[in-house]
Structure formats: C-alpha cells, structure tokens
Amino acid sequence: MGVERKTKAAAETGVYLLVLLAVIVAGNVLSNGCGMTKGVYARYDATREERFSLSKGSARLLGTLKQPMTVDVYVTRGLAKLDAFVRDLEDLLKEYERAGHGKFQYKIIEAKTEEQRKEAKDAGLKEASFGDVAASGDDKAELAQGFMGMVFKYGSEKDVIPILSPDRTDGLEFWITNKIREVRDKADNIKHRIGVVSGMDEIKLSEPNLIAGGGQGKGPSMLSIMQQALPFYHIEDVDLKDGSTPIDDGLVGLIITQPGKDYTDKQLRRIDEFVMKGRSLVVFAGAANLKASDPSMKATLGLHNLDKLLTGYGIQLGKDVAMDWGRPMRIPMMSQSGSVQWIFLPGIAQVQNIPGVPDDQQMLDNTFAGFFRLEEIAVPYPSSLKLLADKQPGAKLHVVARTSPRTTTATGESVDLKPSADVSAQPPFEQRAIAAVAEGKLKSAMGTGDNITIPAESSGDARVLVVAAGQFLDNPFARSGNGPDLGPQFAMMGNIGGDEMLQAISQPYAQKYLTATILVFKNTLDWMSGDSDLIASSAKILGEPNLTYSDIQAPSLPATADENAIKAEIEKVKEARAKTQTNVQWTLTLLLPLLFAAFGVVRWQMRERNRSKMTLD
Numbered sequence: 001m002g003v004e005r006k007t008k009a010a011a012e013t014g015v016y017l018l019v020l021l022a023v024i025v026a027g028n029v030l031s032n033g034c035g036m037t038k039g040v041y042a043r044y045d046a047t048r049e050e051r052f053s054l055s056k057g058s059a060r061l062l063g064t065l066k067q068p069m070t071v072d073v074y075v076t077r078g079l080a081k082l083d084a085f086v087r088d089l090e091d092l093l094k095e096y097e098r099a100g101h102g103k104f105q106y107k108i109i110e111a112k113t114e115e116q117r118k119e120a121k122d123a124g125l126k127e128a129s130f131g132d133v134a135a136s137g138d139d140k141a142e143l144a145q146g147f148m149g150m151v152f153k154y155g156s157e158k159d160v161i162p163i164l165s166p167d168r169t170d171g172l173e174f175w176i177t178n179k180i181r182e183v184r185d186k187a188d189n190i191k192h193r194i195g196v197v198s199g200m201d202e203i204k205l206s207e208p209n210l211i212a213g214g215g216q217g218k219g220p221s222m223l224s225i226m227q228q229a230l231p232f233y234h235i236e237d238v239d240l241k242d243g244s245t246p247i248d249d250g251l252v253g254l255i256i257t258q259p260g261k262d263y264t265d266k267q268l269r270r271i272d273e274f275v276m277k278g279r280s281l282v283v284f285a286g287a288a289n290l291k292a293s294d295p296s297m298k299a300t301l302g303l304h305n306l307d308k309l310l311t312g313y314g315i316q317l318g319k320d321v322a323m324d325w326g327r328p329m330r331i332p333m334m335s336q337s338g339s340v341q342w343i344f345l346p347g348i349a350q351v352q353n354i355p356g357v358p359d360d361q362q363m364l365d366n367t368f369a370g371f372f373r374l375e376e377i378a379v380p381y382p383s384s385l386k387l388l389a390d391k392q393p394g395a396k397l398h399v400v401a402r403t404s405p406r407t408t409t410a411t412g413e414s415v416d417l418k419p420s421a422d423v424s425a426q427p428p429f430e431q432r433a434i435a436a437v438a439e440g441k442l443k444s445a446m447g448t449g450d451n452i453t454i455p456a457e458s459s460g461d462a463r464v465l466v467v468a469a470g471q472f473l474d475n476p477f478a479r480s481g482n483g484p485d486l487g488p489q490f491a492m493m494g495n496i497g498g499d500e501m502l503q504a505i506s507q508p509y510a511q512k513y514l515t516a517t518i519l520v521f522k523n524t525l526d527w528m529s530g531d532s533d534l535i536a537s538s539a540k541i542l543g544e545p546n547l548t549y550s551d552i553q554a555p556s557l558p559a560t561a562d563e564n565a566i567k568a569e570i571e572k573v574k575e576a577r578a579k580t581q582t583n584v585q586w587t588l589t590l591l592l593p594l595l596f597a598a599f600g601v602v603r604w605q606m607r608e609r610n611r612s613k614m615t616l617d
Contacts, residue, residue: 054092058177059099066188069154069180071106074120076146079132085148085166092172104180111147124160125149152179155187178230185232192529195238195251197271200304201260203470205235209292209479211510212503222473225518226525233525243267243450246274253280253463253528256306258289258470263305266450271309273452276444278460280528283310286383286468287319288415290476293484295499297418297476299381301411312445313438313464314391318384320411322432324349325425326404329378331505333421343419343505348476349379349403349434361402361431368400368437369527370465370520377401377520378513380476381417382434383468384409394441394457401435401467419477419505438464465524473521475514477506 073093075086086108093106111117121127130144150161161179164172184190196205205226208219226233238247238254243266247254254274275281285306288299299321307317329345353364353375366374379401387397406429442462444454471479481502 054095054099055173055177058096058173058180061177061181061184062096062100062104065100065103065154065184067155068103068105069100069152069183071104071153072109072123072151073106074109074111074116074125074147074149074151076130076144076148077110078144079130079142081132082130082144082148082166085164085169088169089164089172092169092176096176117147120147120149120151123151123158124162125151126163128163130166150176150179152183154183157183157187159183159186182230182232190232191234192232192525193234193236193248193251194253194255194525194528195236195247196255196257197240197259198237199239199241200263202256203258203474203479205255205257205473207292207474207479209474209482210514211475212478212482212498212506219478222518222521226522230522230525233529240267240270243270243452246270249277251279252530253282253525255528256281256283256285257473258285259304259306260289261304263309265305265308265446266452268305268309269446269450269452269454272312272444272446273454275313275442275462275464276455276458278458278462280463280465280530282465282467282524282528284467284472285470286317286321286381288321288381288383288417288470290381290417290471290480292479293482293498294480295418295502297416297480297502299415299417301413301415309445310464310466311388312391313442314388314395314397315436315438315464315466316386316388317466317468318386318409320383320409321347321415321417322349322382322384322403322407322409322434323347323425324403324407325429326406327352329509331419331508333501333504341421343421344423345419345505346423346425347381347417348509349382349407350376351379351401351403351434352376361405363402363404365398365400370524371400372523374516374519377516378509379434379467379469380471380474381469382432382472384432385434385436385466385468387433387436392438392440392443394443395438396440397436397438399433399436400465401433403432403434405429405431407432419501434469435465435467437466463528465527473517475506475510477502477509481506 071093073089075082075089077083077086090108096104097106109116109120111120117127125147126149127145127147130146130148132142132144148164148166150164152159152161159179159182161175164175185192198204205223206221208221208224210221211219213219223235226235236251238251240247240263243264247270251274254271256271271281283306285304287301287303289302290297290299301319301321303317303319307319310317323346325346327350329348329350331343331345332340333343351364353362353366357363359365364371364374364377366372371377382403385399387399389397406425408426408429409432440461442458442464444456446454448454481499483498
C-alpha cells in the first residue's frame with residue numbers, strides 16, 4: 001500500500017506540474033501574441049499619470065485619422081543601450097498600433113544595405129554615431145554608425161523625426177504624437193489659428209528675450225520655439241486699431257500680452273464681443289511695466305484699463321506687485337572684493353505644487369490644463385488677483401496659482417525691482433492669487449456701447465485665463481539686461497552693452513524655469529483650442545511624477561511661515577511618503593512569501609494529521 005500511495009502522489013504531482021507549465025506557456029503566448037492571438041490582449045495602467053501606457057489623448061488623436069498612417073522606423077542595433085532603446089520604442093509603437101485600430105501601422109527597418117541607407121537619407125533622416133560602454137566593462141567605448149529616426153506618411157503628406165536620442169525615452173510619446181498631429185493637420189487642412197493683440201506697444205512673442213544676448217535679434221523667442229515645435233498652431237497678430245472692426249471669427253482664441261498703452265473702451269468691447277462667441281481669452285499681463293534694455297528695472301505700475309475687462313469676468317486685477325518672501329529666488333554673486341554675496345529676488349514667485357495641501361492653499365494647481373503635472377513654475381513680478389463670484393454666477397471661477405502665505409505687496413506709482421542683496425520683508429503677510437480661470441457661460445464684461453452690440457451671455461462655453469505677470473513668457477533679467485538692438489549691421493559684434501549682473505542672473509533663471517514656461521504656453525494653446533490631446537503626453541517630458549498617498553497628513557502653511565518653515569513642511573511630507581513607500585516595499589516583498597510559507601505549514605500539518613489517522617486495515 002505504501003508504494004502504491006507514493007506512486008499515486010507522484011503521478012498527481014506530475015499532473016499538477018504539467019498543468020502549471022501549460023498555464024505559464026499559454027499566458028506567455030497570449031501576452032506576446034501569436035497566430036490568431038497576435039495583438040489580441042490588453043494592458044491596464046492603474047497609475048493616474050498613465051505612466052506605463054499610451055496617453056488617452058494620443059489614443060483619441062489616432063481616432064481622428066481619416067486614413068491609415070504608416071511609419072517607417074529606422075533603427076540601429078548592436079549596442080546594449082541601442083537594443084534597450086529599440087525595445088522601448090517598439091513597445092510604445094505597439095501601443096499606438098493597438099489604439100489606432102488599423103489606422104496606424106509601423107515597420108522597423110535596420111538599414112544595413114546601401115539602398116536602405118540611401119532611402120533613409122533621401123527621406124530626411126540623419127546618420128549618426130552612437131556610443132556605449134563596452135560590455136567587458138574595461139572603460140572602452142563601443143561605437144555604432146547608423147540611423148535612429150522615423151518617417152511618417154499620411155495621404156499626400158510625409159514628414160520625419162530626423163533623429164531620436166537613445167539616451168532617454170522621456171518625452172518620446174510627446175514627439176511622436178506631436179508629429180502625428182502635424183502631418184494629419186497638413187493633409188486634412190486643419191488649422192488652429194490663435195490671435196495675439198498687437199498695436200498696443202506690447203511685449204511681443206517674437207522678442208528674442210529668453211536668454212542673454214538675444215537682444216541683438218539672434219536669440220530664441222517664444223514665437224520661434226512654438227513655430228518650430230508646434231507648426232500646426234498659426235499665431236497671428238490682431239491689430240484692434242480703433243476698435244472699428246470685429247475680431248476674426250476664424251480664430252479659436254485670443255492672447256493679450258503686457259501692453260504699453262491704455263486700451264480704449266471700444267477696443268475692450270471688441271475683445272468682449274469675441275469672448276461672447278464662446279471663444280478663449282488668455283491674458284499674460286500685470287501691473288508691473290518694465291522697459292526692455294533698462295537695467296534699472298524700475299517698474300511703473302499701471303493696468304492700462306485691462307482691469308475693466310477682467311473685473312467684468314469676475315477676476316479683479318490689482319495695481320500692485322506681489323513679493324513672495326516665503327520662497328524667494330536666491331542667486332550667489334561674486335562681489336568686487338571677491339567675496340560671495342546672495343542676491344534675493346522676492347519678486348520671482350516660485351510657485352510649487354505641494355501634495356496634500358488643501359485646494360484653497362495650494363500654490364500650483366497642476367490639474368489645470370495649462371499647468372498639467374508641472375511641479376514648479378516661476379511667475380516674475382506678479383500682481384494679485386481676487387475672484388468676484390457674483391460677477392459670473394453661471395460660470396466656474398477658480399485660482400490656479402498662488403504665492404506662499406508669506407507675501408507682501410508693493411504699491412504706488414513705481415517699484416524698484418532690480419535684484420539686490422539689501423532687501424527685507426515688511427509685514428503684513430498674506431497668500432495672494434496670481435493666476436485664475438473663468439469658464440462656462442460667461443456674462444458680458446463690457447456690455448453694449450460704442451455702436452457695438454454684445455449679447456448679455458456667451459453663446460457657448462467661453463474661457464478666460466489670467467496669469468497676472470507681464471514678464472511670464474520672458475526671461476525678465478535677459479530682457480532688462482540685454483543691450484539695445486543696434487540693427488543688423490552690428491549683429492556680428494555680439495551683445496553690445498547691457499548689464500552684466502542681470503545677464504549673469506538670467507542664466508540660472510533660464511536653466512531652471514524656461515522649460516516649464518514653454519510647456520505652460522504650449523499647454524495653454526491646447527487649452528484655448530479645446531484640443532487636449534498633447535497635454536498628457538507633453539507632461540511625460542518632465543519625467544515620472546511622484547506617487548501620492550491619501551493617508552499622509554497635509555502640510556500646514558500659515559501666514560507666518562518663512563522659507564525654512566515651508567521647506568520643513570515639504571520635507572515632512574517627503575519623509576512621510578518615504579516611510580509609506582518603505583512599508584509598501586517590505587509588505588510586497590515579504591507578504592507573498594510569508595503567505596506561501598503559512599500555506600505550506602498548514603498543508604503540511606493537515607497531511608500529518610491525515611497520515612496519523614491512516615491504518616493498514
């Protein structure tokens with residue numbers, strides 16, 4: 001009987017192992033796709049940020065394709081880094097293919113023949129050398145020559161991503177989705193026209209004031225960056241003149257940048273008339289008026305009558321400059337004596353999203369489309385805003401950016417904003433709103449007049465965004481510190497004149513904040529046009545966001561909190577998050593083995609009890 005029992009147990013164990021092996025094999029076949037099952041499976045990404053899958057916006061964009069889009073993907077293999085990048089790229093392209101439901105097809109090509117290399121070059125791809133550390137680990141480098149780019153074909157249109165960097169995959173989805181949209185819009189003749197008010201001595205988007213030296217017309221501007229990266233947006237000047245003609249109905253939105261002279265009531269009515277058609281209005285303007293190439297940085301305070309329009313939309317613009325002493329920007333500078341002194345810049349609001357802070361205290365609402373998933377932005381020399389809900393009872397008004405609670409305001413006719421080491425805060429302190437949104441069925445802000453008939457309420461949902469900082473789309477230190485533009489005949493001589501200290505400060509400002517500023521403007525264009533397909537994918541350029549935990553206590557930010565107190569609260573949240581992550585890590589690491597061990601002990605005890613009850617009768 002004992003031998004027979006052992007034989008039976010061995011047979012059962014063998015059957016169990018065969019069943020387990022079959023399940024594993026079947027699972028792998030289905031997960032990779034084979035034969036009839038190719039591509040018939042789904043992945044579920046439970047992360048709020050869609051970190052491990054294609055953004056829903058990218059999938060929606062593919063659903064708008066009227067005909068198939070084909071993509072030839074030229075790759076180079078042979079190095080560990082290149083092989084890993086190609087695998088990640090192909091995994092992403094599989095996501096696009098599944099989401100396209102037959103409208104998106106790709107082909108991987110490793111250009112080994114002369115004919116294939118010629119085809120890649122003729123398509124516009126760039127041949128490059130790729131390096132990696134040798135697998136032997138002896139500090140030798142391995143090199144590979146080839147292509148890493150993509151050719152998009154849709155209808156009669158064709159375009160390329162000439163070269164991809166295998167060093168990182170951050171933002172890869174954004175650039176692919178961006179190119180899909182660009183090619184689609186060209187072929188399907190889709191235009192997104194955005195108007196920018198001109199003729200008001202305004203700060204122009206075309207001003208090359210993002211980096212020091214750009215004042216000579218050589219540097220990048222916000223407009224040139226958008227035209228290169230997002231050519232499907234057509235940004236056009238809108239000259240209101242005397243307000244005698246309405247704004248073009250073909251524009252999906254209107255942008256106002258910091259003006260240099262006052263708006264007339266008639267001009268404001270034309271803007272109001274445009275918004276009442278269910279259009280979008282974005283205002284990048286505040287009370288601080290700074291002149292270009294003026295190193296004194298003495299700002300005159302004036303609203304140029306924009307407060308008339310914005311108050312009507314329920315967003316009151318203050319004639320002040322908010323000075324944030326809770327999180328001032330600080331830059332080390334070398335003095336003439338050779339010692340290092342710290343320059344304090346309380347006029348630069350470093351607005352940060354702090355997980356767990358209540359909505360009415362949160363400094364940066366990064367659920368808002370314009371600031372989507374951004375952790376921090378800089379808002380230079382902002383003015384304070386107040387929401388007037390009674391002005392727009394049928395719309396939603398909400399603050400999307402605030403200073404820290406330790407903020408004062410500078411008022412008067414002028415304010416000295418030049419960076420200095422000799423500054424001090426003067427209470428009282430109060431948290432200030434500096435960016436706000438009004439959305440929904442908006443009531444007219446100006447009303448009928450000047451022979452312009454304006455409906456009492458917008459015909460559709462309208463949108464108004466106010467970022468109360470005229471220098472927001474600029475690098476304020478480069479704009480004030482650059483020398484005057486002396487014309488093209490002096491362009492070869494470089495940046496003549498200008499303020500060396502401001503130019504020096506402009507460099508760390510550009511390195512730390514300009515990427516986020518450019519993304520805010522890009523996201524704002526998407527928000528204005530009502531097309532959010534690129535917003536989620538563009539957020540992935542910034543890397544992986546932090547996980548949030550609902551059980552972590554919210555930080556406290558009282559009005560008396562200084563920079564150290566705010567940092568301490570942020571560190572407290574980080575420590576609590578790290579502790580929670582450690583607990584989760586060890587729980588996941590130990591719980592499953594412990595459960596298996598417990599099951600094994602219970603099963604062993606049960607078998608021992610059964611064995612003790614058995615008899616040979």
